[in-house]
Amino acid sequence: MKFALSINLERFSPEASMQDAMSQMLALARVADEGGFETLWTAEHHTIECTISPNPFQTLTWLAQHTDRIRLGTATLVAPYWSPIRLAGEAALCDHLTGGRLEFGIARGAYQYEFDRMAGGMPQQEGVAYMKELVPAVQKLWAGDYAHDGQYWQFPLATSVPKPLQNPHPRIWVAARDPGTFDWAVGIGASILSTPLSAPVAEIGVLAEKFRKACADHPERPRPKFMMQRRSCVYERSQDWEQIVRYSVDYGRYFENLMQNIGTVTNGFPQAVPFETVANRGNYDPRAIRDNLVFGTPDEVIPKLEVYEAAGVDQFCLGLSYNLPFELQMKTLRLFIDQVMPHFAARGRDAAKPLFAAAGA
Incomplete structure (x- = not known):
């Protein structure tokens, strides 16, 4: 199992400067790159300061100038906010500007607050239909001349300019939680981004079973990649868990x-709603959050991650953007690189060893 990092430019108060948000994100990206993380993911959001990313391609192009090896992914683009021609061209240009390191992640969208401002107030659940029309159109534009006459977009013969650097195109990832989206994504050859959110550990197995079924139902497709993300924090002392859980609860x-x-949202800063109004209140129990999310010392985190590995997850993604102070984000990365990743690297080397040595060796 490989590891990835999900971070965003974020401000939670007007006193926090944009310059600090940029320098902190860049510092985390550099450490992740040097430490051997496979992919860095960043989201698309609009009009909210807690995720500053009106165009993640710009953010990834910037990060590419300061990193060497780490893959750079959109997690995720919001399908209803784009047109096929614009998305195909911008993604392909980003692929060139990042030296062929782009990972193309897309979703239906999540925040109804944004849909009211970016998509005419349509219910965010309807975004999946836009995604299912958009992604195949982008694939065809990357391949060459293509005319489209769909439900949401129509255009005469056109093509992506430029074409992607990667051949035939960057890996496509689709954010999925429901079985229908798993099935559609695997059917078009896409890999899967998924998250158990704050649900109990058993949800990992539920999502993994949806992935396995989608793969079994599409034997014509090679097995795609499977990524899961959870909020994460690694610390040195077990007793520090309560402080970390408070950050997660407040961000929720x-x-x-x-x-x-x-x-309400004032000048881009959302208000934390009263606890009494939240959905799935049971997921906010402090001890449940500690146990369900990837919070703990290195020795506590390793067995949690082994559950994902056993479920068939190819890439586990540490979610660090939930108003966790920068010092704790950096401490998490350092501890993870130094004390967690070597455990899984050693397991990978052991798995690759032959079962017996050649005679006389």
Whole structure:
């Protein structure tokens, strides 16, 4: 199992400067690159300061100038906000500007607050239909001349300019939680981005079973990649868990505001809604959060990650953007690189060894 990092430019108060947000994200990206993380993912969001990314291709191009090896992914683009021609061209140019390191992640979208401003107020659940029309059109534009007459977009013969650097194109990843999206994504040859959110550990197995079924139902397709993301924090002392859980709980109240559109947002800063208004309140139990998310000392985190590995996850992604202070984000990365990743690297080397040595060796 390989490891990835999900981070965003973020501000949670007007006192936090954009310059600090940039320098902190860049520092984390450099450490992840030097430490052997496979991919860095960043999201698309609009009009909210807690995720500053009106065009993730710009962010990834910037990070590419300061990193050497790490793959650079969009997790995720929001399908209803794009047109096929624009998306195909911008993604392909980003692939060139990053030296062929782009990973193309896309989703239906999440925050109803944003859909009210970016998609005419349509229910965010309807974004999946846009995604299912958009992605195949982008693939065809990358391949050559293509005319499209669909439900949401129509255009005469056109092509992507430029074409991607990667041949035939960057790996496509689709964010999925429901079986229908798993099936559609695997059917078009896409890999899967998924998250158990704050659900109990058993949800890992539920998502893994959806992935396995989609792969079994599409034997004509090679097995794609499977990534899962959870909020993560690694610390040195077990007793520090309560402080970390508080950050996760508080961020969940911002998330509920934007997802359900039940709070206020002032000058880009969302209000944390009262706990009484949140959905799935059981997921906010502090001990459940500690146990379900990837929080703990290195020795506590390793067995948690082994559950993902056993479920068939190819890439586990540390989610660090939830108003976790920069010092704790950096401490997490350092501990993860020094004390967690070597455990899985050694397991990989052991798995690659032959079962017996050649005679006389």
